[in-house]
Amino acid sequence: MTTPTMDVGADLPALEVDPISRTTLALFAGASGDHNPIHVDLDVAKSAGLDDVFAHGMLSMAYLGRLLTDLVPQQQLRSYKVRFAAITPVHGQPTCTATVTSTDDVNGERIATLELKVTLADGTVTLLGEALVALD
Amino acid sequence: MSLDTTAIGREFEPVSLLITRSRLRAFAEATGQRDPVYTDVDAAKQAGHRDLPVPPTFMFGIELEAPNPFAFMADLGVDLRTVLHGEQQFDYHEMAYAGDELTATSRIADMYDKKGGLLDFIVKDTTVTNQDGATVAVLRGITVVQNRAGKDTK
Numbered sequence: 001m002t003t004p005t006m007d008v009g010a011d012l013p014a015l016e017v018d019p020i021s022r023t024t025l026a027l028f029a030g031a032s033g034d035h036n037p038i039h040v041d042l043d044v045a046k047s048a049g050l051d052d053v054f055a056h057g058m059l060s061m062a063y064l065g066r067l068l069t070d071l072v073p074q075q076q077l078r079s080y081k082v083r084f085a086a087i088t089p090v091h092g093q094p095t096c097t098a099t100v101t102s103t104d105d106v107n108g109e110r111i112a113t114l115e116l117k118v119t120l121a122d123g124t125v126t127l128l129g130e131a132l133v134a135l136d
Numbered sequence: 137m138s139l140d141t142t143a144i145g146r147e148f149e150p151v152s153l154l155i156t157r158s159r160l161r162a163f164a165e166a167t168g169q170r171d172p173v174y175t176d177v178d179a180a181k182q183a184g185h186r187d188l189p190v191p192p193t194f195m196f197g198i199e200l201e202a203p204n205p206f207a208f209m210a211d212l213g214v215d216l217r218t219v220l221h222g223e224q225q226f227d228y229h230e231m232a233y234a235g236d237e238l239t240a241t242s243r244i245a246d247m248y249d250k251k252g253g254l255l256d257f258i259v260k261d262t263t264v265t266n267q268d269g270a271t272v273a274v275l276r277g278i279t280v281v282q283n284r285a286g287k288d289t290k
Contacts, residue, residue, distance in 0.1 A: 017168060027166035031159065033197030036206070038217055048217035057221040058196055062167040065192035069171065074189055074231065081225035081276075 006100050006112040006135055015067040015096040020055050022090060028059050055088040060118050060127045067096040068114070072133045078111065082129030093121045103135070110135040137249040138283055139212050139256050144247055148208070151199045152239040160188045160234055167191075187233040192226060195264045195273050198240040208244075212258075214281050222257065222278040229271045237267045245276070256281040 006012075025039050034056055037044040045053045061082050068077055088094065098114045105111070116129035157177070164174045172179035173189065180188050199205060206216055232238055246259040262275040 024166065024168075027162070031162040031166040032194075033200035033205075035200070036216060036219075044217065058193060058224070059167065061196075061224060062163075062191070062193045066167065066169055066171070068192060069173075073183065074192060075184070077192055077228055079225070079227045080192055081223065083223045084221050087220070 006103060006133075008100050008102055010100045012067075012071055012098040012100065012114070014098075015063065015070065017063050017094045017096070019091045019093040020059070020088065022053070024059070025053065025055060025090070028056055028062075032056065032058055032062075034058060052090055054090065055092065057082075057084040057088075057127070060084075060088055060094055061129075063094055064096045064116055064118060064127065064129065067098060067116075068131055068133070071098065071114075072135075076134040076136075077131065078109075078134055079132040080129070081131075082116065082127050084126070085128055086124050086126045088120065088126050092126075094118045094126065095121075098131070106132075137247070137256060138253060139214070139247055139249075139258070139281070141247050143208075143212060143244050145243065146208075147243040148199070148241070149202070150239050150241040151202045152237055153198045153201050154237045155190055155232065155234050157188050157234040160190065160194070163191065163194055185231070185233060187235050190232040190234075190236070190238070192228075193224075195226070195232070195238065195240070195275065196224065196277070198238055198264060199242055199262060209279075214256075218282045218284075220280045220282065222280040223276075224278070225276040227274045229273060230266070232264075232266060232272045238272060239265050240275075241265070254283050256283060 029040050039056050097117050101115045102113045112133050114131045118127035119125050161175050173183045240262050242262040245261045249256045258279040260277050264272045266272050
């Protein structure tokens with residue numbers, strides 16, 4: 001793997017994800033262990049006053065995690081946090097982006113701070129976050 | 137605050153999960169992961185791993201392996217349908233791999249409300265250790281409970 005140049009201000013390669021299908025939500029419920037029925041059972045969603053189920057926030061966080069491990073080997077990931085800003089509807093199409101906001105020396109390592117975002121096709125920002133990655 | 141804040145400090149029974157290659161491949165499938173490092177043991181080894189690596193957010197699910205993982209929400213009187221995931225953080229200490237047995241130990245670190253009680257927040261901290269007792273990661277999750285206006289007066 002070639003680590004991209006982590007210059008401050010650099011926009012890193014985005015990760016575009018296919019629209020989220022109901023099958024994806026069912027697979028993710030099983031694989032992640034998150035069986036909250038609000039994500040897979042239309043009857044439960046309607047009983048909560050919603051029109052439809054919606055995607056797990058952790059699915060979007062996993063997509064952003066893919067962006068991070070596409071950028072650097074996972075061993076170099078030190079910290080990763082997000083705030084869930086909006087729900088992701090079924091058929092939503094997330095795009096994950098990252099920008100380098102600083103590089104600092106921390107405990108003898110060169111650490112880049114990445115500002116993270118997930119945006120749907122209609123411009124809705126669903127997730128904002130930050131990751132700290134060690135540079136070679 | 138409509139929740140019982142005496143729950144702050146409550147500790148949960150540790151939950152363990154033996155990490156299997158098949159479970160990690162299912163996670164890769166569900167998340168559209170195409171990097172062979174996460175599905176192909178040879179590719180993982182070529183990349184310097186000893187087996188398929190546990191991906192960055194997978195450890196969130198360990199404590200959900202408990203027999204009734206949302207029971208504490210019911211204990212607090214929370215309807216699961218009113219809950220949203222507010223924030224999630226992972227601090228990484230060591231890599232984990234297929235074949236490891238990971239244990240998640242959680243406690244409720246804080247509870248508070250906003251918007252005049254319309255929103256309640258539950259902060260849960262989780263330490264994940266491996267079969268050698270080493271800390272693999274520390275997680276912090278914040279759950280948001282959406283209280284409907286006038287709910288208690290109906």
